[in-house]
Amino acid sequence: MYCCLSAPHGGLRSAALLAPALLRALHAAARRGTAQIRHPRDPDAVSAVNLELVTLTEDLAVITWYTGVTGSDDGFGHLIPAVTEGEVVYGTHPARLNRTASEGRRTAHHYVELTDLEPGQTYYYQARSRGSAATPTPLHLVKGNAVGTSLHGFGSRGGPYSFTTPQPPPGRHLRTIALCNDLHLGETTAGLVAGVPLMRGVSQRLGLAPYPEIMGRALVDEARRRGADHLLAAGDISAGGAPRDLAEARQILDGFGTHGQDYFVVRGNHDRPRPKSGHDPFGDSFLDEFPGGDGPAYFARDLGGLRIVGLDTYEKRGNGSDSGGLSPEQLAWFRARLRENRDQPTMVFGHHPLTVRNSLFPVMSGQRLNRRQARAILDTYSVAPGVFLHHAGHTHRNKRTVLPQARHVTLQEVSAVKEYPGGFCLLRIHTGGYALNYYKTSSGPAREWSERSRRVAAGLWPQHALGRSVCDRNSVTTRDLSGITPPASRTPLVHQPLR
Structure with a gap:
């Protein structure tokens, strides 16, 4: 039994919001339960989806997305994985994305770190795989934003999207x-x-x-x-x-x-x-x-x-x-x-x-x-x-x-x-x-x-x-937390790009 969604009664406001979308999703899931795996006509066509700005610190951003074969279906409404390269181009102006970060390996599950960012700076970015710009994880039911700290880029498919780095916590x-x-x-x-x-x-x-x-x-x-x-x-x-x-x-x-x-x-x-x-x-x-x-x-x-x-x-x-x-x-x-x-x-x-x-x-x-x-x-x-x-x-x-x-x-x-x-x-x-x-x-x-x-x-x-x-x-x-002391020995916190 799943601990968070198992009770039979709930709040009316949430239920009213969720019910139509859930019924549509369940109906689609029922159809997919008997669906066949669908292979595309062009196996080289790639769709980059589920873009998310996961982590945002004063000097680091972690961006993830998924690449699948365009037009495919694994039988559960999900794109068949497309293993390919991935990169993020970014900069401090939406028309000048002059910096590039990549994973250095081919995958369908992309995880790119942007390092050495400047605190308090606004950056614009676009994630790409095989020339296809990644599109965000939709959060329309909660009016959310998976890819940035502003709505910049939502008017065009694939961005560029925008975030502003915070200032670090004060002190040592x-x-x-x-x-x-x-x-x-x-x-x-x-x-x-x-x-x-x-x-x-x-x-x-x-x-x-x-x-x-x-x-x-x-x-x-x-x-x-x-x-x-x-x-x-x-x-x-x-x-x-x-x-x-x-x-x-x-x-x-x-x-x-x-x-x-x-x-x-x-x-x-x-x-x-x-x-x-x-x-x-x-x-x-x-x-x-x-x-x-x-x-x-x-x-x-x-x-x-x-x-x-x-x-x-x-x-x-x-x-x-x-x-x-x-x-x-x-x-x-x-x-x-x-x-x-x-x-x-x-x-x-x-x-x-x-x-x-x-x-x-x-x-x-x-x-x-x-x-x-x-x-x-x-x-x-x-x-x-x-x-x-x-x-x-x-x-x-x-x-x-x-x-x-x-x-x-x-x-x-x-x-x-x-x-x-x-x-x-x-x-x-x-x-x-x-x-x-x-x-x-x-x-x-x-x-x-x-x-x-x-x-x-x-x-x-x-x-x-x-x-x-x-x-x-x-x-x-x-917050004043100066009464806390560092541990006797500690591995330094170093942001290293994944390889």
Whole structure:
């Protein structure tokens, strides 16, 4: 059962927006279910599609797209891959795209980095493959923009599109932390929706490794390569709490470092404990693999003046489809810990978000933390000025939210590791603020699965998961964080183009 789209009731506003498009998509999916693979008359004709500006920092942009054979159909409404070259031409004027970046290899899943950009500068760009200009991932249902920070270029097919680089966070860089969630080790089909037969989900191609393993290993490798000092995994580490899946997750995450020192993990609703019985020998397999904490599965740690608080947002009985919940003991512990040092720089992470705003899909109680407890946490933040970030998963989307109850706290939902867009956020902490930047995992198998899994929800998934704007996955906040110290030893954060 898919954790975010499985409930039978939803918000009327989202349902009214989604229903016509979903019905059309389901009807098309039903037709495609019996469709034959269609080969084009001209196998050399290439279409470049699904262009996305994924990452935008003060000096770096990551741009991705897909090339398929024009007029082809793999039987599921998707272009057959066309392996070809890819390049991005760009410059500071739309009529002078005088710089070029490329991957240096042929592929259908293009991933190009623009480096050495100037902070605060507007750039214009066009992505090309075999002379064909790439067109954006459509976000028309959410009135979003997948390719830039302005609407420049949308009047013509293929751009050039435009973005403006932000200024870096003020001050000296201190630490970098990777934020991730929803690995779902053990899952075999992405996007299953209970009660909707035509939403069959997407599975891995025969003969390839399970996609949660591919994406989990790519996460660890990419986070280390991008210079992360620590990694925080906010729940749904497994697909159902099975011991073998959690053991596999532990083995993968151990590739980043030592649990409880280099990386930290909290429980999601899919990691809920199973009651022991004669027929079911499983207990709390999550704590068997990820022990430690101030309570059963929650904790606070000090990392050189930075306090991180991990919440178990499913410390309750339930089948996983209902709202998240903290035990009374955990909530009391949490409020007391934040009162101890109200001004200490603090970030909190847990699986269920405190609120779900602007969702394409109907918003159900199962998508968030219990309302009363969410209000209690926000009330605690309002009198704890040191808290600056709350990281959550569960919704499988990129979304930045700031609420009036605690304007000093960024609520950042991060999309799932295990499926499109398939990645993580880097939190770069400076003495005078912080940046949040989203990265897709970039290994070949990860790129291939990410493209395949964009078909989730009858092809509507990108409009939910990517983030309706570049700012939902890339942002800079000014804040005094000078009380945090750098780690004793740290791999320098160096942006290197992929090869």
